[in-house]
Amino acid sequence: xxxxxxxxxWVAALAAGIVACQERLTSPGxxxxxxxxxxxxxxxxxxxxxxxxxxSVQGYIGRGAGAALLTSSxxxxxxxxxxxxxxxxxxxxxxxxxxxxxxxxxxxLALNIVARDTLVTGLRVFLYRLPPDIEPDTATFAGVDPQxxxxxxxxxxxxxxxxxxxxxxxxxxxxxxxxxxIPVGTGGVLAMGxxxxxxxxxxxxxxxxxxxxxxxxxxYVTVDVPDTTTAIVHQSxxxxxxxxGFVTQTPYLAAPGTLLIGGEPSSRAFIRFDLPARIKDSxxxxxxxxxxxxxxxxxxxPNDPAVLEGRAVLSDLGPKSPLTTDPTLIVQDTLALGSTxxxxxxxxxxxxxWQASDERPEEVALLLRxxxxxxxxxxxxxxxxxxxxxxxxxxxTYLLSFPFESP
Amino acid sequence: xxxxxxxxxxxxxxxxxxxxxxxxxxxxxGAPGRELSARAVGGGGAFxxxxxxxxxxxxxxxxxxxxxxxxxxxxxxxxxxxxAGTESVRESRFxxxxxxxxxxxxxxxxxxxxxxxxSRDFTLASADTIPLRGVLxxxxxxxxxxxxxxxxxxxxxxxxxxxxxxxxxxxxxxxSNRIVSRRTFADTSYQAARQTSEISFAGVGFGLxxxxxxxxxxxxxxxxxxxxxxxxDRDSTRVAQVDLPYTFGFGVRWRPVPNLDLASQVxxxxxxxxxxDLLSQGGTGAENTVQVALGGELTPDMRRPFxxxxxLGVRYGTxxxxxxxxxxxxxxxxxxxxxxxxxxxxxxxxxxxxxVWRSAGAYSERALMVxxxxxxxx
Numbered sequence: 001x002x003x004x005x006x007x008x009x010w011v012a013a014l015a016a017g018i019v020a021c022q023e024r025l026t027s028p029g030x031x032x033x034x035x036x037x038x039x040x041x042x043x044x045x046x047x048x049x050x051x052x053x054x055x056s057v058q059g060y061i062g063r064g065a066g067a068a069l070l071t072s073s074x075x076x077x078x079x080x081x082x083x084x085x086x087x088x089x090x091x092x093x094x095x096x097x098x099x100x101x102x103x104x105x106x107x108x109l110a111l112n113i114v115a116r117d118t119l120v121t122g123l124r125v126f127l128y129r130l131p132p133d134i135e136p137d138t139a140t141f142a143g144v145d146p147q148x149x150x151x152x153x154x155x156x157x158x159x160x161x162x163x164x165x166x167x168x169x170x171x172x173x174x175x176x177x178x179x180x181x182i183p184v185g186t187g188g189v190l191a192m193g194x195x196x197x198x199x200x201x202x203x204x205x206x207x208x209x210x211x212x213x214x215x216x217x218x219x220y221v222t223v224d225v226p227d228t229t230t231a232i233v234h235q236s237x238x239x240x241x242x243x244x245g246f247v248t249q250t251p252y253l254a255a256p257g258t259l260l261i262g263g264e265p266s267s268r269a270f271i272r273f274d275l276p277a278r279i280k281d282s283x284x285x286x287x288x289x290x291x292x293x294x295x296x297x298x299x300x301x302p303n304d305p306a307v308l309e310g311r312a313v314l315s316d317l318g319p320k321s322p323l324t325t326d327p328t329l330i331v332q333d334t335l336a337l338g339s340t341x342x343x344x345x346x347x348x349x350x351x352x353x354w355q356a357s358d359e360r361p362e363e364v365a366l367l368l369r370x371x372x373x374x375x376x377x378x379x380x381x382x383x384x385x386x387x388x389x390x391x392x393x394x395x396x397t398y399l400l401s402f403p404f405e406s407p
Numbered sequence: 408x409x410x411x412x413x414x415x416x417x418x419x420x421x422x423x424x425x426x427x428x429x430x431x432x433x434x435x436x437g438a439p440g441r442e443l444s445a446r447a448v449g450g451g452g453a454f455x456x457x458x459x460x461x462x463x464x465x466x467x468x469x470x471x472x473x474x475x476x477x478x479x480x481x482x483x484x485x486x487x488x489x490x491a492g493t494e495s496v497r498e499s500r501f502x503x504x505x506x507x508x509x510x511x512x513x514x515x516x517x518x519x520x521x522x523x524x525x526s527r528d529f530t531l532a533s534a535d536t537i538p539l540r541g542v543l544x545x546x547x548x549x550x551x552x553x554x555x556x557x558x559x560x561x562x563x564x565x566x567x568x569x570x571x572x573x574x575x576x577x578x579x580x581x582x583s584n585r586i587v588s589r590r591t592f593a594d595t596s597y598q599a600a601r602q603t604s605e606i607s608f609a610g611v612g613f614g615l616x617x618x619x620x621x622x623x624x625x626x627x628x629x630x631x632x633x634x635x636x637x638x639x640d641r642d643s644t645r646v647a648q649v650d651l652p653y654t655f656g657f658g659v660r661w662r663p664v665p666n667l668d669l670a671s672q673v674x675x676x677x678x679x680x681x682x683x684d685l686l687s688q689g690g691t692g693a694e695n696t697v698q699v700a701l702g703g704e705l706t707p708d709m710r711r712p713f714x715x716x717x718x719l720g721v722r723y724g725t726x727x728x729x730x731x732x733x734x735x736x737x738x739x740x741x742x743x744x745x746x747x748x749x750x751x752x753x754x755x756x757x758x759x760x761x762x763v764w765r766s767a768g769a770y771s772e773r774a775l776m777v778x779x780x781x782x783x784x785x
Binding site: 023024025026027028029030031033034035036037039040042044284285286287346348395397399401402403404405406407 | 430433434435436487489490491492493494495496497498499528529530531532533535537539540546548549550551586588590592596597598599600601602604606639641646647649685688689690691728730731770
């Protein structure tokens with residue numbers, strides 16, 4: 001017998017031994033009779049927010065600083081008018097270091113529709129010329145709306161019912177272009193306001209500077225230059241919006257004893273809790289739901305829902321508290337318009353963070369997305385005695401530490 | 408070549424042998440270990456008090472003629488039945504290892520061994536439906552434990568003439584359980600809950616043993632041992648103290664004809680000392696146990712007595728920790744074994760197969776256990 005043949009059985013034995021060493025230990029358990037310590041017990045409790053520990057603070061995102069501007073017509077949520085003020089268009093064009101005058105051939109005004117109620121038909125957007133010195137940040141509805149009248153009308157854009165979002169334009173030629181004519185020596189600024197009409201009360205959200213989707217103002221001109229190429233003679237002067245904003249007829253304000261979230265400038269709410277030691281120290285939280293009671297039906301634009309967002313607070317510095325950017329600690333839920341049903345946010349991970357770190361405040365920040373750019377606002381009940389509905393509460397489902405030491 | 412084939416066969420043998428682990432080790436401190444070598448297992452454990460490679464009797468070390476290292480591996484296949492259902496499970500363990508040998512010019516032998524004292528290796532799966540937030544939610548639970556208590560033994564034996572041998576042992580009882588409880592919810596709005604803990608044990612014990620030989624064909628052995636108590640910590644926090652048993656054992660060995668060895672032993676343990684401790688912690692208590700074994704070893708070729716002897720054994724015993732209060736589990740086992748020595752008897756392999764039935768009320772299991780022992784005498 002050669003050496004290899006002698007060792008073969010031992011190698012086979014070793015391999016077989018390794019194969020034989022398998023473990024499968026799971027068997028059915030008649031618990032709690034058979035299981036040491038019984039079975040895990042799940043507890044369910046509702047914790048109220050710390051009395052006086054909730055607040056709503058306004059001023060985070062100003063009107064016009066959000067991702068969209070609002071314009072509406074008869075919408076119950078709010079009556080709004082959008083405003084754009086374009087960058088200055090010079091009176092001349094420089095050709096070979098010489099300023100040359102030009103004549104306007106045509107003008108294109110382009111808008112970006114961010115959202116609309118897709119069930120409302122016959123939407124038209126009316127563009128009105130506004131004074132070039134208008135300040136969108138300080139303008140008021142009462143100051144702007146009376147100026148959006150027929151003599152100031154630039155044009156209207158009919159938005160096909162099939163268009164839910166995207167760019168719409170109007171092209172002004174010939175005498176129509178005179179409606180946006182900018183006299184030489186007046187600074188070259190064009191400002192315009194928006195009003196809409198449709199077959200039913202509705203609203204639209206249009207692009208903004210903050211989102212990079214604001215309206216544009218493009219002028220096609222013929223430069224007064226003899227004997228030059230077509231490219232120099234025919235030019236386009238494109239100007240983007242320099243300022244934008246919108247005005248609201250009836251700003252949405254927090255009623256006494258309520259927490260306002262959304263609106264413009266945007267409001268955020270901060271709600272503080274105090275976990276009992278029983279939960280904070282030794283419980284395994286399997287579900288934690290923040291329950292919020294609307295104090296009034298949630299207003300907004302139908303078919304354009306807003307999202308309520310809850311974020312963990314990294315440090316409690318009042319209104320300036322830094323908020324987490326960790327996606328796992330940010331929760332969202334779409335708000336149902338007109339509803340007064342309890343709004344629920346699953347903040348399980350947030351509560352687990354509170355358990356894991358004493359440095360993190362037991363606090364939730366609430367805001368509305370898109371901030372300062374939606375018709376939706378919500379008023380929630382607070383811990384104030386004046387609150388018309390119940391206070392925010394935290395519904396926690398948890399298990400206590402299992403009695404492993406029980407034999 | 409044939410030895411290799413035998414070893415391969417041993418490793419591959421499926422078995423429903425009662426391993427150290429058992430559903431009857433779920434409660435209390437676990438399923439008690441047997442501190443037996445593979446050779447002793449083949450005889451039903453009846454030779455345990457006379458076997459130097461087993462950890463029962465320190466006086467048995469006196470039979471060693473040379474330094475011996477032994478290693479025991481165990482593969483078990485169990486079929487478990489209880490009111491929740493049935494399942495086939497299997498497990499590998501290494502319940503016994505040791506090194507021992509005589510001192511030169513002295514009738515003294517010393518040994519160090521490490522054996523399984525109790526085992527708590529199990530995973531229990533169950534399902535239920537519980538009301539949560541006004542809705543019935545199906546849940547699934549698994550409760551797993553790995554580990555147990557181990558016995559580190561320092562032992563010595565002294566020969567008093569040709570007929571008497573006495574021994575003493577010092578035991579360090581240690582070990583830990585890594586326990587995991589996991590609950591998952593059919594409603595995924597609820598996160599799965601996983602809790603873990605480590606339960607550790609510490610204690611010391613002492614033992615005395617004796618072997619009395621009456622000529623070449625008859626001998627008696629006895630052992631007494633006290634294990635004091637075990638201190639139980641949960642994640643480094645003291646949570647309990649449990650009394651461990653006194654052990655009393657008596658064995659007899661008889662060789663009626665030159666090629667047949669018969670033996671029997673009885674081991675009695677006072678586990679009821681732990682009863683009040685376990686009950687106070689919410690357990691199901693503990694009861695005294697008795698293990699009775701009867702076995703024999705037939706040597707086919709007296710010229711080569713270590714070449715494939717045939718070992719048979721039967722045993723009956725009770726287990727200390729009831730699953731249901733008042734119903735003490737019982738076990739019955741049949742075993743068979745053999746072995747070979749080779750390399751001028753400097754190495755050996757022993758195999759033991761045991762089929763065990765255990766029951767207590769509605770709970771039962773049967774198991775095939777394959778015990779493989781490797782012995783080296785350098």
